[in-house]
Amino acid sequence: MAVYTDVDDTALAAFLGDYALGDLLSFKGIAEGVENSNFLLETTRGRFILTLFEKRVASADLPFFIGLMDHLAAAGLSCPTPIHGRDGKALRRLADRPAVIVSFLTGISPRRPNVAQCASVGTALARLHRAGEGFSIRRANALSVAGWHRLVDDCKAMADTVKPGLAETITGEFAHLERHWPKHLPSGVIHADLFPDNVFFMGDDVSGLIDFYFACDDFYAYDLAICLNAWCFEPDGAFNATKAMALSRAYVAERPLSRDEVAALPLLCRGAALRFLLTRLYDWLNQVPGALVRPKDPLEYFTKLRFHAAAPGPETYGLALD
Amino acid sequence: MAVYTDVDDTALAAFLGDYALGDLLSFKGIAEGVENSNFLLETTRGRFILTLFEKRVASADLPFFIGLMDHLAAAGLSCPTPIHGRDGKALRRLADRPAVIVSFLTGISPRRPNVAQCASVGTALARLHRAGEGFSIRRANALSVAGWHRLVDDCKAMADTVKPGLAETITGEFAHLERHWPKHLPSGVIHADLFPDNVFFMGDDVSGLIDFYFACDDFYAYDLAICLNAWCFEPDGAFNATKAMALSRAYVAERPLSRDEVAALPLLCRGAALRFLLTRLYDWLNQVPGALVRPKDPLEYFTKLRFHAAAPGPETYGLALD
Numbered sequence: 001m002a003v004y005t006d007v008d009d010t011a012l013a014a015f016l017g018d019y020a021l022g023d024l025l026s027f028k029g030i031a032e033g034v035e036n037s038n039f040l041l042e043t044t045r046g047r048f049i050l051t052l053f054e055k056r057v058a059s060a061d062l063p064f065f066i067g068l069m070d071h072l073a074a075a076g077l078s079c080p081t082p083i084h085g086r087d088g089k090a091l092r093r094l095a096d097r098p099a100v101i102v103s104f105l106t107g108i109s110p111r112r113p114n115v116a117q118c119a120s121v122g123t124a125l126a127r128l129h130r131a132g133e134g135f136s137i138r139r140a141n142a143l144s145v146a147g148w149h150r151l152v153d154d155c156k157a158m159a160d161t162v163k164p165g166l167a168e169t170i171t172g173e174f175a176h177l178e179r180h181w182p183k184h185l186p187s188g189v190i191h192a193d194l195f196p197d198n199v200f201f202m203g204d205d206v207s208g209l210i211d212f213y214f215a216c217d218d219f220y221a222y223d224l225a226i227c228l229n230a231w232c233f234e235p236d237g238a239f240n241a242t243k244a245m246a247l248s249r250a251y252v253a254e255r256p257l258s259r260d261e262v263a264a265l266p267l268l269c270r271g272a273a274l275r276f277l278l279t280r281l282y283d284w285l286n287q288v289p290g291a292l293v294r295p296k297d298p299l300e301y302f303t304k305l306r307f308h309a310a311a312p313g314p315e316t317y318g319l320a321l322d
Numbered sequence: 323m324a325v326y327t328d329v330d331d332t333a334l335a336a337f338l339g340d341y342a343l344g345d346l347l348s349f350k351g352i353a354e355g356v357e358n359s360n361f362l363l364e365t366t367r368g369r370f371i372l373t374l375f376e377k378r379v380a381s382a383d384l385p386f387f388i389g390l391m392d393h394l395a396a397a398g399l400s401c402p403t404p405i406h407g408r409d410g411k412a413l414r415r416l417a418d419r420p421a422v423i424v425s426f427l428t429g430i431s432p433r434r435p436n437v438a439q440c441a442s443v444g445t446a447l448a449r450l451h452r453a454g455e456g457f458s459i460r461r462a463n464a465l466s467v468a469g470w471h472r473l474v475d476d477c478k479a480m481a482d483t484v485k486p487g488l489a490e491t492i493t494g495e496f497a498h499l500e501r502h503w504p505k506h507l508p509s510g511v512i513h514a515d516l517f518p519d520n521v522f523f524m525g526d527d528v529s530g531l532i533d534f535y536f537a538c539d540d541f542y543a544y545d546l547a548i549c550l551n552a553w554c555f556e557p558d559g560a561f562n563a564t565k566a567m568a569l570s571r572a573y574v575a576e577r578p579l580s581r582d583e584v585a586a587l588p589l590l591c592r593g594a595a596l597r598f599l600l601t602r603l604y605d606w607l608n609q610v611p612g613a614l615v616r617p618k619d620p621l622e623y624f625t626k627l628r629f630h631a632a633a634p635g636p637e638t639y640g641l642a643l644d
Contacts, residue, residue: 028352
């Protein structure tokens with residue numbers, strides 16, 4: 001969480017001239033988002049978030065992200081809404097980077113979500129999946145099975161420096177998942193990174209979803225599997241079955257799952273755990289001197305992966321097959 | 323500029339229970355301040371800044387800082403005003419650190435201040451000096467001559483790794499300044515760090531001064547010398563005499579300088595340049611692996627130091643002796 005790029009106030013004033021947002025009142029870099037630089041921008045017309053896309057985001061993907069937020073906001077979802085300039089464009093450049101202004105959302109991200117918040121996020125995830133229907137741009141998930149293959153190759157030589165035996169575990173898990181990964185499940189736009197810091201709450205109710213910069217096309221149930229990983233483990237590594245049941249069942253109440261989706265859930269959870277284990281392991285092994293972000297512990301996802309690999313069936317996550 | 327400490331939303335809610343600030347609406351870490359963690363806090367009663375004091379700030383100094391902001395705000399200065407809890411206390415603890423909530427100020431920090439902004443900051447600095455009169459707590463300047471002595475000793479062995487000959491320059495400059503440093507000049511509370519990122523503007527007018535965590539008792543004219551260093555050099559190292567004249571004369575219009583203060587100004591500017599050269603050099607030579615702040619270039623102040631050492635008199639800064 002950091003601000004990577006310094007924005008000159010003169011350049012900012014010129015940039016804002018392309019919008020009908022009134023006069024600038026305040027401008028502060030905020031510690032939100034890992035991949036981009038974010039600023040809280042206040043004008044006489046209200047509050048907004050300015051995002052500068054740093055190099056890890058491919059500019060070819062930006063029309064997808066911005067179009068998606070436009071689509072979801074139009075469908076009534078509480079998410080950042082791109083602000084279009086006087087010329088109709090939402091995407092322009094500032095400080096030599098692609099830049100977008102979006103609406104500001106109130107709410108607080110929970111550090112330790114409670115059961116009611118897990119249920120609310122299950123509902124919100126299902127509504128997101130339904131709101132995304134009809135969006136016309138496609139974006140493949142770069143962090144699905146093919147992407148894991150590359151990460152396994154990049155990490156396996158050094159993995160045992162983090163934990164003895166880790167290379168063998170990830171190679172074995174990857175082989176299993178590649179062999180059994182579903183081919184046909186209901187799919188569409190998924191968030192793909194709906195961790196607690198990307199969800200705002202007012203009390204136990206979701207007030208907004210943010211950070212759509214991993215969004216892509218993939219199985220809806222895989223997005224549910226990511227949330228089960230991100231929301232339903234305690235800080236000591238224990239799986240909280242009450243939270244999982246609350247999250248899954250709230251999801252199903254809003255968007256019923258097919259029998260195939262339910263049956264695949266343990267494997268999808270296992271895949272989601274491997275995905276975050278691999279990206280965290282990669283960042284851990286490839287730390288950049290002077291980086292402004294501390295890498296997250298990859299082994300948190302080793303524990304989760306082991307849990308899912310041992311799960312007897314979808315009942316573990318509060319869902320039954322019949 | 324970073325957020326060093328993670329604040330749990332549950333702990334935050336409990337903390338806010340000690341204040342009459344209404345319900346929490348939003349909470350974001352902001353990239354402001356180098357020494358502390360700062361958060362933008364929005365409640366149903368308005369917007370505020372929450373500061374957590376990290377270990378570089380001595381807790382014994384906190385009553386001075388908080389009392390000073392109370393004093394300055396009561397005197398009509400636009401600065402962060404400490405919010406007192408239901409029990410009357412402004413200083414309490416959160417996330418195992420001393421914590422204070424202060425009022426939010428609108429305005430933008432300029433990256434390249436213009437002449438009119440330099441004049442405004444001269445006026446604001448003089449008003450700060452007058453507003454501080456009558457404040458009863460004292461705090462010695464830890465970064466005056468005695469403090470430089472320690473820094474010279476800590477840095478001189480490695481200084482030449484940054485620039486050949488630097489050790490000799492700082493030793494020689496320190497000896498000169500120690501011998502000639504004034505003993506008796508008008509003194510009182512100074513800001514001691516009034517760089518552009520600590521001043522908010524609406525257009526060319528100062529809307530607020532922030533970050534009083536280097537404030538201390540010292541010569542008023544030394545604070546002016548710090549501002550001449552911080553505001554009146556261009557990015558290429560050139561001294562902008564027009565800006566210096568605007569800043570100095572606006573200061574004098576609000577708080578006249580004695581003949582001794584004017585005569586001492588070149589030496590005080592030279593001392594201020596050595597002070598920032600030394601602290602930046604120390605931070606440069608003692609970089610902490612994994613630190614979230616990039617150290618600033620110490621040699622910017624080497625250039626400034628050389629300029630001041632060659633200045634023929636106070637006329638350089640737009641002031642005359644008679």
